Amino acid sequence: MNPCELKDKIFSREARISVIGQGYIGLPLSLLLADSGFSVIGYDVDSKLIEELSNGITRLRNEKKVRDLLIKNLGSRYFPSDDRRRLRGSDVIIVAVPTPKVNGTMELGMLIDAIRLASSTINKGGLIVVESTLPPKTFDILLSEISRAGLRPGEDVFVSYCPERAMPGKLIDELIFNYRVIGAKDPTSAELSKILYECFVKGEIEITDPLTAEIAKLVENAYRDVNIAFANEVARICEALGSDVRKVRELVNKHPRVNMLLPGIGVGGSCLTKDPLFLSWVSRENGYSPELMNVARELNESMPIHYANLIDDFLRWKNSGSGIVCVLGVTYKGDVADTRESPAKYLIDELMRRGYRVKVYDPIVRESFGAEFYDKLEEAVKEADAIVIVSDHSEFKGMNLRRMRELAGKDPVLFLDGRLIIDEEEAEVSGFVYASVGNLSSLRRIKDEAFALSETISKAPL
Ligand code: SAJ
Numbered sequence: 001m002n003p004c005e006l007k008d009k010i011f012s013r014e015a016r017i018s019v020i021g022q023g024y025i026g027l028p029l030s031l032l033l034a035d036s037g038f039s040v041i042g043y044d045v046d047s048k049l050i051e052e053l054s055n056g057i058t059r060l061r062n063e064k065k066v067r068d069l070l071i072k073n074l075g076s077r078y079f080p081s082d083d084r085r086r087l088r089g090s091d092v093i094i095v096a097v098p099t100p101k102v103n104g105t106m107e108l109g110m111l112i113d114a115i116r117l118a119s120s121t122i123n124k125g126g127l128i129v130v131e132s133t134l135p136p137k138t139f140d141i142l143l144s145e146i147s148r149a150g151l152r153p154g155e156d157v158f159v160s161y162c163p164e165r166a167m168p169g170k171l172i173d174e175l176i177f178n179y180r181v182i183g184a185k186d187p188t189s190a191e192l193s194k195i196l197y198e199c200f201v202k203g204e205i206e207i208t209d210p211l212t213a214e215i216a217k218l219v220e221n222a223y224r225d226v227n228i229a230f231a232n233e234v235a236r237i238c239e240a241l242g243s244d245v246r247k248v249r250e251l252v253n254k255h256p257r258v259n260m261l262l263p264g265i266g267v268g269g270s271c272l273t274k275d276p277l278f279l280s281w282v283s284r285e286n287g288y289s290p291e292l293m294n295v296a297r298e299l300n301e302s303m304p305i306h307y308a309n310l311i312d313d314f315l316r317w318k319n320s321g322s323g324i325v326c327v328l329g330v331t332y333k334g335d336v337a338d339t340r341e342s343p344a345k346y347l348i349d350e351l352m353r354r355g356y357r358v359k360v361y362d363p364i365v366r367e368s369f370g371a372e373f374y375d376k377l378e379e380a381v382k383e384a385d386a387i388v389i390v391s392d393h394s395e396f397k398g399m400n401l402r403r404m405r406e407l408a409g410k411d412p413v414l415f416l417d418g419r420l421i422i423d424e425e426e427a428e429v430s431g432f433v434y435a436s437v438g439n440l441s442s443l444r445r446i447k448d449e450a451f452a453l454s455e456t457i458s459k460a461p462l
Contacts, residue, residue, distance in 0.1 A: 001125035003158070003188050006091060010195050013037035015091040018121070020114045022049060022080060024338075025131055025164040026096030027058065028171045031069035032200040034077035042080045043087055053080035061337040062364060065172035087121035092196060096131040096164065101274040106135050106281065115142050119149035119157070127158045127192045133217055133271070134161060135278040139183065139210035158189035161210045162197065163217035168269070169336045179203040183213025221275035222293050227261045228272070229296030232303055235263035235438030245438025246420055263437050265307050265390055265418030266343020267300040268332025273341040303437075304343040304390075307416060308350035310435070311386050314414045315356065317447060318385060324357045324409065326384035328377075329391025330367050334419070337364045343418075344390040345369045359384065363395045383409045387432075392419035401430035408432075412446060 001009075009015035015038060019030040022044040030042040044050055052059065056074055060066045070078070079086070087093065095118060097110040111132055118128045130142060139161050143153045151157045161183040166174035180201055184190035190207045197205055208216075231249070238245040245263055252258050267273065276293040283290055315323045330344040331337065339345070344360075348369045351358050358371035361380035366373060374380035377395075381387060381404050389396055401422070405413065415422065415432035427434040428442060435443040 001091070001123055003125070003192060006125060006127060006158075006192060007195060009091055010192070010199070013199075015196075016089060016123075017041070017092045017094070018043055018087045018090040019094045019096055020044075020087075020117060021095065021097035021132070022046075022053060023096065023098065024060065024168060024171065025166060025175075026094070027053070027060065028063070028066050028069075028166070028175055029094065029096060029131065029164075031066060031073055031078055032172065032175055034073040035069055036199045038077065038199075040073075040078050041086050041090070042078060043084070044080070044082060047082045050080045050082040059337075060171070062169060062335060063171050069172070084117060084121070087117065089123055090118075090121055090126060091123050092127045092129070093118040093122050094129045094131055098270070099133050099135070099278075100270070101277060106278055108135075108138065108141070111138070111142070112145060115145045116149065119146050119151055122151075122157055124151075124156055125158075127160070127189070127196065129193055129196070130159075130161045131164045133163055133275060133278075134214045136211060136214045136218070136282045139214060143185075154186040154189060158184075158186070158192050160184040160189045160193040161213050162193055163213060165217065165220065168338050169333075176200060177203050180205045181213045181216055182207050183210035185210060215279070218275045218279040221271050222279055224261075225267060225272045225276045225300060226293060226296040228264070228267050229299045231261045231263040232299055232437075234260065236306070238438045239440045242441050242444065243439070244424075244441065246436070248438075262420060264303070264343075264420070265388070265437055266303040266346065268340065268342040268344075269338065270340045272300075273297075301346075304346040305350055307388065307418060307437070308347050308354070310440070311351065311356075311388065311414065311416065312354055314433075314443070315385060317450075318412060318414075322355070323385035324359060324383055325351050326359045326361070326380050326387045326408075327371065328361055328380070328387065328389045328396055329393050330360060330362045330369065331365055331391045331393070334392035335364070335394055339365055339367045342390070347388070347390060362391065363393055378403070378407055381407045383407075384413065385409045386414040386416065388416040389418045389421065392421050397421050401427055401432065405431040414443065 017038045018041040019026045020043050022042045030040045034040040058067050095114045097114045100107045146153050153159045182193045194205050235245040249260050280290045280293045331339050332342040348358050348371050359380045360368040360371045361374050361377050412433045415427045415434050417436035424434050433446050
C-alpha cells in the first residue's frame, strides 16, 4: 500500500483501524472513529473489560456520550476484542495504553509491548499513531522498536505522536473540539495522521516534530499543577494569617491579568500527578534539574496530609484522639467516576493509621480505600465527629446541612470543606464548626473561646 492508497482508504472509510488499549482514551477514540464510518477493532489485554464492552457495558460510568456511542456502534462498526490476531491486516493502529509512574520511575513496558504488537500486525505502508502520553525522547525509543521489527519508519510504515488531551467527565466533547498536536519526523506520517484525525476532530490540528509534541503535552499539565500549587500556597498563607482564601481569590481575580485557580484538599487524577515529574526527570537526565515543578508537586501532595493533621488536632481537642470521620467523595474530582491518585486515598490512609473510624460516602463510585463504605449519605454522616468534603460532586453542593448536623455526633462537629463548595454562614447556622481549605478562622475562634472558658473555670474560686 502506498501513502496515496492509504489516504484514499481513509477518505472512503475503508481503512481498517485497530486501537490498542480500551481505557479512558482508547475507548472513546475507537467509538468516535467507528461513528465516523470506520470499522474499528478495540483491543485490550483485559478480557473482563472486553467482555463488558461486548455486552454494551462501559466502566466510564459518568460519560453518557461514550455509552451512547458504544450502544450505537457495537457489532456494526466497533468490535471489542482481546485476541491479538484480530489486529492483523490493520491499515491504521492507534496506541492508547497507560504510561504510569511506578516506584518513582516511568513505566514504559505496556507502551513497548503495544508498539511491538502494532509492528507485527500493521499492513505494510500503514500508519501507527501513539496517543499515550510520552516522556520526552520516548518517541525515538518507539521508532527503534519498530525498526527492530524490520520496518523502516517513514518508508514501510508511517508513525506519529498525537497526545491525548481530553478531560475525564467530558471525554467525547474534548476529543472532538480540543485542538490537537501531531508530532512526526516525516511529512507523510504527519499528513496521513492529520487526514485521519480530521475525520472526527473539529478543533485545530497543529503539526510539529515529536520532541516538541512530547514536551508540549507535559508542559500543559505541569502548568496546571504549578498553578494549582500556587493557589494551595496562598490558601496555606491565609490559614496561617487568619484570612479567607475565597475572599482573597475573588478580589485578586478581578485584576485583568490574574487568574488564580481553586485551592483544594489535593490534586489527583493520573495526569497532573505524573506528567510534571516525567518532564522534570527527563530534563534532569539531560543536564537541567527543574525545581519549581518538583516543589509544586510536593506542595500538592502534602495537602491531604495537612488536612488529616488538622482533623487529628480537632479530634484530640474534642475527644482525646478518638472519634468518627465521615469522608464525602473519593473520586479525584467532582462528578467523575475516577479514583486514580485521589487525595481521598491519602487522607483516609492517614486518618486510619491514626486509629480513627472512617466512614465514606460517594454517589458515583463504590470505593472506600479500606474504610467503611455507605450507600446513603445520611448513614455515613451518622454520629460523625468530623465531616470532610474531598470531591466536589454536584450532590454535595445542595446538601441539607441542618439535617446533616442532626445526624452527626455530639457537639462540636467539624465540617471541613475541602473544595470550597459550602457556605460558611449556612454551615455555622446549622450548628457545625466550619473550616475550609484556606480559612480556619472559625475553628481557631471556637478553640480559643473554649480555652478561655476552661481558664475562667479553673481560676474561679471554689
Ligand atoms: N484541581 C484543583 N484546583 C483547580 C483545578 C483542579 O485543586 O482549580 C484539582 C482537581 O480537583 C483534581 C486535579 O486538580 O484533583 C486535576 O483535575 P483537572 O480538572 O485540573 O485535570 P484532569 O487531570 O482531569 O485533566 C488534565 C487536563 N489538563 C489540563 O487542563 C492542562 C486535561 O485537559 C488533560 O487531557 C488531562 O489532564 C490529561 O489526560 O492529560
